[in-house]
Amino acid sequence: MFRMPPVIAALAAALALVHVARLALDERSDLLVLLWLAFVPARYDGAMPVDLSLPGGLPADIWTFVSYAFLHADLLHLLVNMVWLLAFGSPVAWRFGTVRFLALFAVTAAAGALVHLLTHAGEFAPLVGASAAISGAMAAALRFAFEAGGPLGVLRDRGPEAYRVPAAPLLRALRNPQVLIFLIVWFALNLVFGASSLPGYGDGAIAWQAHFGGFFAGLLLFPLFDPVRPRE
Numbered sequence: 001m002f003r004m005p006p007v008i009a010a011l012a013a014a015l016a017l018v019h020v021a022r023l024a025l026d027e028r029s030d031l032l033v034l035l036w037l038a039f040v041p042a043r044y045d046g047a048m049p050v051d052l053s054l055p056g057g058l059p060a061d062i063w064t065f066v067s068y069a070f071l072h073a074d075l076l077h078l079l080v081n082m083v084w085l086l087a088f089g090s091p092v093a094w095r096f097g098t099v100r101f102l103a104l105f106a107v108t109a110a111a112g113a114l115v116h117l118l119t120h121a122g123e124f125a126p127l128v129g130a131s132a133a134i135s136g137a138m139a140a141a142l143r144f145a146f147e148a149g150g151p152l153g154v155l156r157d158r159g160p161e162a163y164r165v166p167a168a169p170l171l172r173a174l175r176n177p178q179v180l181i182f183l184i185v186w187f188a189l190n191l192v193f194g195a196s197s198l199p200g201y202g203d204g205a206i207a208w209q210a211h212f213g214g215f216f217a218g219l220l221l222f223p224l225f226d227p228v229r230p231r232e
Helices: 006-023 027-037 057-070 075-096 098-119 131-142 160-164 177-195 208-225
Strands: none
Touching: 006 057, 006 075, 006 098, 027 057, 057 098, 075 098, 075 131, 075 160, 098 131, 098 208, 131 177, 131 208, 177 208
């Protein structure tokens, strides 16, 4: 996590700057930021009264699938996400490069928002945070990090080539005990914390459904972004 690619440094700085900028706003202005940029399932409720419609129209209906990832509930929420971004985003960014990594970030954020929409249809509570996209990066890292010669593999190689090790097909990767343990722990933690919100962790519940959406998108769509030729 301390060998930070430039795209991760820039993304972390952007998340921090957005949060600091919001702290400087009054309550009404910050509410407007949420209405314009947070993901609100009620936007897509065709039966919603006109006087309760959210600003931005069709463009906001599209951009909020990604823009919500740059907003956070509080400082703790931001710091937790930044730590996981550094830890799991860095190896994926070294492997993918800037453009591919940003594309993965956007796609997995949108996948998380989509699953959240399907499970919270019509709700006004806003979804914020980069957790879904970071979950996608975790899943992408899972596809190669535990391979022999990879960053966390049995035969570890901490040089640059560790991030370019060919990834195994998904079904074969799922037979790796290290991968299975990681999956079990990740799913268990999300279900536990999702069912009982952490005290002081923002003002609302943890959106574990969005985490699942981002994670599965990163796991399944990994080959579309991976520039390294897979194993036979």
